[in-house]
Amino acid sequence: MHGFANPARFLRIARWLMPLCMVTGIAVATGALGWGLFEAPAERLQGETVRIVYLHVPSAWLGMAGWMGIAAASFAELVWRHPLAGIAARACAVPGALFTAVCLMTGSLWGRPAWGTWWVWDGRLTSMLVLLFLYFGWMALSQASEASDVGHNKAPAIFGLVGAVNIPIIHYSVTWWNSLHQPPSITMGNSAMSGDFLVPLLLAMLGFTLIFAGVVLARMRAILADQQAEARLRRKALSEAEF
Template sequence: MHGFANPARFLRIARWLTPACLILGCVVAGAALAWGVFQVPPDRLMGDTVRILFLHVPAAWLGMAGWMTIAGASVAELVWRHPLAGIAARAAAIPGAVFTAICLVTGSIWGRPTWGTWWVWDGRLTSMLVLLFLYFGYIALADAAQRDGGGNGRVAAIFGIVGAVNVPIINRSVVWWNSLHQPPSITMGKSAIDPAYLWPLLFATIGFSLIFAGVVLARMRAILADIQAEARLRRKAMAEAGA
């Protein structure tokens, strides 16, 4: 892990990996969505509304994965003092929040014809909404730490670790509480989804995951560029003050 701690080494790798992830992700996700929209047959019960599955499920997965990225990077920042860990956590926050919001919006659109309502306060929906608010809180803390010169970075990192408690709650909510939301369709080594839906869903998840990775890498490069530019300006100001 510390082999990538050098910003120059990271930037050399990220320079080609960022467009590779974004381009490949767009191609795979676009093909999977086209497959799901135009080739997959309507569901016996939900009809054509089932097609929102191919956006809703990857968005839900990446909303949770984004926070686990924040939590893992926060642990690396606090325990191992990894120089890029805090930057990685900050970079994952906004795309994670965007995918969480997409999950909530598409779930609401899907729920209206399926359940007869836009929203119900069940465990899955409520815990996912809490995740979005956690993202907002983390983004605010991370921005405050950046303005403070990194002085409050530990607070944001601790918040990122504590907030991870909500992720298993989201995952197990449909098991712990009986609600309108269907139980898990994919579990360890099992799937209740017909292969006609499962394969395009798998490729859509891979494609959007690559897009997520590309956006995180691009944001890390942008944050590093801002830090380096700020450091150069600070050195220049000190040199002018000492002249």
């Protein structure tokens, strides 16, 4: 991992990896959503509304993956002072928050015909809403620490690690507490879903994950370029002030 600590080396890799992730992700996700919408069968009990699963599950996975990315980057920043870790954490925040919001909205749209209600304050839905607020809090804290001239500010990294406690709570909420939400259909090495639904769902998850990776790499390039431009302009202003 320390091999990527050099921003120039990272940029060399990101220049070809970012478009590759983006193009492949868009192609795979479009194919999977088309399959889910037009080819996959309706479900016996839920009927046509089951098609929402092809958007809802990938966005739930990426909402949680985004925070796991922030936590991993925060750990690398605190332990190894990896120069790109803070940038990676900042790059994960917006796509993670967006997919969490999409998960909540599509879940609500699925809940209305399936459960007869847009929202219930049960463990799964509430912990997912808490995740969205954690993202908002983390982004505000990160911007505040960026704006302050205190130097290396550890607060966002500590918040990123502490907030990771919510991820297992989200995952196990449906088994720990009574919920209208169904228990996990896909677990490690096992699936309760028929292949008719599972294959397009796994493809949608792969496609959206590649899009997420592409967006994170694009965000990292943008933040890095902003920092480099800022440093260059600051050095220039300083050298001009000396003469």
